[in-house]
Amino acid sequence: MAAVVIALLPGCTISDQVEIFNNTTTGIEIRACGTTERVGGGQTTTFGTLCRPREPMQVISAYGIWTYRGNLADRDLIQRVGAKTKVGYFLLKLQLQPDGSLIVVPNDGTYPVKEVPTQPAGFPWEPNEQANNTLERTVNQRGQIVLAMDYVLADTQRWSWPAPQLGR
Numbered sequence: 001m002a003a004v005v006i007a008l009l010p011g012c013t014i015s016d017q018v019e020i021f022n023n024t025t026t027g028i029e030i031r032a033c034g035t036t037e038r039v040g041g042g043q044t045t046t047f048g049t050l051c052r053p054r055e056p057m058q059v060i061s062a063y064g065i066w067t068y069r070g071n072l073a074d075r076d077l078i079q080r081v082g083a084k085t086k087v088g089y090f091l092l093k094l095q096l097q098p099d100g101s102l103i104v105v106p107n108d109g110t111y112p113v114k115e116v117p118t119q120p121a122g123f124p125w126e127p128n129e130q131a132n133n134t135l136e137r138t139v140n141q142r143g144q145i146v147l148a149m150d151y152v153l154a155d156t157q158r159w160s161w162p163a164p165q166l167g168r
Contacts, residue, residue: 016075020047021042022040022045023042023095023096029059031060032057063098070102082107093105100128101125104117104123
């Protein structure tokens with residue numbers, strides 16, 4: 001009886017998966033879910049949703065380091081965008097483009113996808129997406145390098161502005 005239970009346990013580890021195809025001409029490292037996977041050009045790797053992401057996904061290649069806001073362990077995303085397999089779990093197929101974008105590949109599609117298909121909401125994932133931090137860049141003000149935000153604040157403090165007074 002104990003042998004039967006042990007034989008069934010490996011079947012419990014099947015989870016939804018994300019498959020990533022490297023459509024670049026160079027080898028890459030994908031850091032996601034606390035692991036690092038090396039993937040050659042034209043090769044594929046798979047991540048399961050049982051992982052617990054500690055940090056954003058990163059791709060390291062000859063093109064640089066790309067960081068993505070997406071979460072490979074997001075089961076809701078995988079089930080919304082991916083497709084159900086014959087075994088019963090969901091599979092999300094992604095293709096890493098040479099410009100760093102991650103596109104969704106239809107589950108019946110084959111790698112590499114030549115023409116980018118219509119993408120679902122939230123895709124493609126672009127590398128290094130960040131908030132617009134325009135005022136966090138440096139500018140040259142009267143020969144000194146300062147943060148743009150400091151320049152804006154200094155300019156507003158230089159002028160006197162009427163203060164609104166309530167209740168008068």
